[in-house]
Amino acid sequence: METLLERMRDIVERHAAHFRQETAVPGLTLYRVNQPVPPSHVLYRPRMVVILRGSKTIAAGDAPFLADISTFLLVTVDLPVCAQVFLDHEGRSHLAFSLDIDRAALAEAMAKMPPGGRAAGKPAGVTTAAMTPALLETFARLLDLLDAPGDIPFIAPLVVQEVYYRVLGSRLGDTLRQLALSGSHAAQIQRATQWIRANYAAPMAIDTLAEATGMSVTSFHRHFKAMTLMTPVQYRARLRLQEARRLLLADARSIGAAAAMVGYDSQSQFTRDYKRMFGAPPGVDVARVAGAA
Template sequence: MEMIVKQIVETMCGIVECHADKPRTPTIVPGLVLHQMETSINPIHALYHPRVCIILRGGKTVSLGHERFHVDQSTFLLVTVDLPVASQVFKADNGKSHLALTLDLDRTMLADVLQRLPPHQTPTSPPAGIIASELTRSLLEPFARLLNLLDNPDEVEFIRPLIVQEIHYRLARTGLGERLGQFAWSGSHLWQIGKATSWIKANYKEPMRIEELSEMAGMSVTSFHRHFKAVTLMTPIQYRTQVRLQEARRMLISERAAAGTAGVAVGYDSQSQFSRDYKRMFGAPPASDAARLVRTI
């Protein structure tokens, strides 16, 4: 890492440490969230929304389907569709806390930026909805200026849109134009699959028919299956299962729900199937897993 980049990262770390008082800290800058972890932790299952993730210290591994994506100070993570993932964060080699930030993607702003750039050829199949890519100085610098707004709150309303527009421009110039175009343009394959994932998230408790989902996406059943897996790296059934199990785990921990109650609440007809799926995903039966997590809170 070149010296000037190291200096930029060190300054950004200082700002994050000053403003992040918990593992996940929303900020006065809309869409910007700070992350600080004092210890390396076991995988956290969460639903990622379209965003950019910058690691300032330490590292992170994100698992989706059978794929794993590792990000550190040299890379950034781009997510272009809602995805149920498992992520594990790591402290820095010197023992210092893990520091990161995320910024939500703005579909309207990105579409405006892409309209001003040379067009990219539309791929025949949509790229996966997540990728780790090289973090360049030209992309890091506007993120540093965005962080500086935390110490200048009076400037947020005017300056933030200008910096975020530059960030979207820099993203488009990193060679990810096709992926970003799929996210920005209505009618793209990614947009069509996004309609289906949005329905699954909102209706995960209900019966699901692939024919209805494919019609919703405007595709044949065969095309829908192919494109859905290309984007999410899993099948529609696997996607729904992960969303269901994440919600069940939340109920077990935050609401202290019984395992049977949680399983029924998220749409399972069979308690044994719920327990099998839960153990496969989280490594322990529902009651045991919840008891362990509650003890660590």
């Protein structure tokens, strides 16, 4: 696998001109980090993340997950996380890529799968699993297309189908399968997270949200926390705070204006929540980030 990894690293290093580099392959994004960076609060959409050098941790709720060259990360729901990337032990660049999950293409792959399959645990919004030689080789062929752009329209969908085939046949098969099934708890919670994302600054009625997903309030709370590792209120708060920080950093908003724009009625509550999430009050945090830029 080391020879294969070196080939993949070479492709990423040649094609990733920036920290985050989108590619001509739909849904494929490259990452190249050349020096240590502080943790970042970002929103992950359903995707697979593969580390080629170095490692990455993400925290969803209070649960940490580690991904390195021996594993891959699977995210099946929109998820606000705290992510941090690490260089390798020799200080060389962190290299990785992610592949967004296309529900329609996933459903197509599922329809072609033989009946039966391997059992799996409960559906999860984020999890890691061991990287296998067969899956890594399939990912390598996807990266190879960056050197043959004319082949991308025809070959890329076929290789992505094989990626899904490999994961569906693994112990994470049911976790991935649930994302494509419209009546599954994973799909229902994904619809709820999409609503919260679109309406994070507005009042949120849990009973209405539960009814929209076809669940009782008790069932909705249980499945939402099982998938996202947060309650709906915690989930919305993280989205609000991420957007408020973006406003403060990018648009030079006042603290009160940013708090109001993301739905806070109380600036003091906003400041407490902000400090809890980012480790410092808004003014101190913004000055710290600006000073490090």
